[in-house]
Amino acid sequence: MFENxxxxxxxxxxxxxxxxxxxxxYVSFGVITPEEFEVITGEAY
Known part of the structure; x- marks a missing residue:
């Protein structure tokens, strides 16, 4: 269902x-990047 x-x-x-x-x-564990966090939440990491 999900590619990543x-x-x-x-x-x-x-x-x-x-x-x-x-x-x-998840960012601190390296699963997603700070940039991806920003895309998901709309807030800067």
Whole structure:
């Protein structure tokens, strides 16, 4: 269904299954980039 973690996390955020603090952790773990965080949330990392 998802080609990569970015698409999966974007979908989860849109469905409200993931929140910004969780996405910040994914950035710190290197799963998504700070730029991808910004695309998903609309806020700077």
């Amino acid at each position: 973690d970015f698409e999966r996390l974007k979908y989860y955020f849109e469905k409200k299954w993931a929140q910004k603090p969780q996405l910040r952790l």
